[in-house]
Amino acid sequence: METPAPRRLAPDLWHLPFPVGHVYALTLPDDGWALVDTGVPGSAPAILDALAQLGAHPADLRQIVLTHSHIDHMGSAADLVEATGARVLAGAADAPVIQGHTPELPPALTDGERPLLAQVQAGLAAAGQPPLRHVTVDTVLHDGDTLDGWGRPVHVLHVPGHTPGSIALHLPGTGTLLTGDTVGAAPGRAVLGPFNTDRAQAIASFHRMAALDGLRAVCVGHGTPLTGDATALMRQATPEKDWLHGMP
Template structure:
């Protein structure tokens, strides 16, 4: 897959299900999410394209526990030695110490979910492996070593412990699966454990007025993302 350069220090690796973002740090790199299981070779190849080596990866930040986000985390930890960071409430699901909560589907979400799962099965995607979480993140935390302020936001609804990252100097937002894009519009991500909570979290992110938004599903919004988020109608999505 061809890399998309978001900023001078951020790249998106588009994958068939769940994009991965690479962020250059002052002393290495961070990964935001890891794709489905089996994606590690593609991620490491993308890292090589931007001038990094496996040992340069310092942090792997997981926005939530779903398999298209944590699926290759264990393989990438083995390859890089990086620390894993994730929302505190999702950490037990990522590490495998608690059963994962199921999404509550709307009528239009269920056939989409079945289609996605069938596609993964047909492609032979293996099950995600659990991985220990080294740092549990909470709302208002900041990440060290990124070269600019990075604010952690606890944005529950898609999963109990979903997080977003806001790079405040560049006003770049990584919303996790709360936000997807289609045809230049922002929409609520499907497959939420608590739809009303997810909508409230979506509105919280819109109020940040980001310039750029890096979604895991869909195309990035490289400028003027704030008005696009505020114009969205998440209450009407997937009903």
């Protein structure tokens, strides 16, 4: 897997773009780093190489926050923990799936999502990725929690719908929102992420995030991160209409 070229989105935030499932790297005090999501299985060497480009050694990775339990977001967490000793944090309702104690809840697909899911699954199968390894969740996160050790306010939002335990991270000081897959990006606009276990919940979670003021970087799991007046892009979105009849 090719090493992604890190793209700086804020003074403390880099986007590591992958073909499926983006990863975000953030600085912590005392030269530490955190990751939000870890890509598909087999991504760990490329992630560590990207961090090395940013001057980070493996031991500098202190925390891995998983926005949800899908394989393209938690897929390399176990390998990264082995290589770095980082702690894993995840939403309470998704932690049993991430740890392998509970099976993944399947999505409730719209007609427009079925061909896209088949395309994604075929691509993952063709890539010959390693099997998924589950990982221990060291800290279970709930709505309203704040993250320790980040040196600035980080608020945890429980945003169910894509999965029961999906979370987002809001860093109000820089106007940063890391959404997992509840929000996606089409050219120039925000869309509802596909493949939700509860579409109505996902739409409500989307609107909750769109109500946040001062967003300058909305870091989505798929598509190009939204920058500039990201709040306006979120509020102009029409998630109720997305994925009903194909691409939004």
